[in-house]
């Protein structure tokens with residue numbers, strides 16, 4: 001309960017910040033996008049993982065305010081990269097959207113307003129939603145459709161860990177399938193995960209959507225994934241979540 005109360009002060013006390021983890025194109029590892037990942041530096045407890053405070057924020061409803069902060073900060077950053085590197089900048093930004101945000105009336109309008117206010121091209125923002133979030137309420141899928149109709153990119157996050165994966169691909173507009181790291185980690189084994197990771201490429205090709213392998217931690221995994229047909233990857237093998245300044249330095253160095 002204390003942590004929940006503290007979280008309500010976190011924005012005003014400037015304790016939240018975003019890190020960005022590159023999504024890279026295989027096989028070279030050129031950055032194609034940046035996923036914004038939220039962090040909370042608690043004054044007493046230090047760094048608290050989003051695995052802890054996001055579920056807490058969802059329970060007490062504060063996620064709507066936190067999500068708004070993430071949206072604004074990420075769009076401001078995306079606008080800065082868009083200005084610095086132009087339309088072909090390898091720095092599309094994706095943000096994670098929770099079930100509660102998707103269910104919030106006015107959420108889609110708020111996203112549109114934030115994009116307009118910051119001047120970010122709609123195609124340069126990607127929303128990452130989980131299967132569970134999309135299926136959580138009657139209106140969540142409508143919100144995703146509306147975001148897609150606005151021109152945003154939609155990524156289905158943690159794919160494979162939810163419950164009705166494949167039927168969701170029929171009903172929900174999806175541009176990127178992010179295959180969960182629990183499957184990706186099995187690509188170098190003889191286990192069922194390897195078969196699933198390889199087979200999903202056929203599904204994405206058939207549906208004309210892009211596949212992203214999450215949690216890539218070794219060159220061997222990257223090699224196998226590329227051989228299996230994966231075009232995009234993300235994980236510690238390429239880069240850890242880093243500050244916006246470090247991303248900018250990395251992009252400047254590459255230019």
Ligand code: G
Nearest residue numbers: 036037038049050051054070096097098241
């Ligand atoms: O960054 P890390 O891998 O520790 O993230 C842990 C979990 O928290 C992941 O499921 C990730 O999607 C989620 N997460 C990180 N940042 C955000 C955010 O800004 N909003 C939401 N809703 N979830 C986030």
Ligand code: G
Nearest residue numbers: 096157158214215216217234235236237241
């Ligand atoms: O649920 P989502 O995919 O948004 O969460 C991403 C989470 O995965 C973040 O907390 C991020 O820090 C973490 N992550 C990113 N790359 C790797 C990786 O290569 N290995 C592991 N174990 N975690 C990773």
Ligand code: MN
Nearest residue numbers: 035096128157
């Ligand atoms: Mn994600």
Ligand code: NA
Nearest residue numbers: 157158180214
């Ligand atoms: Na994920």
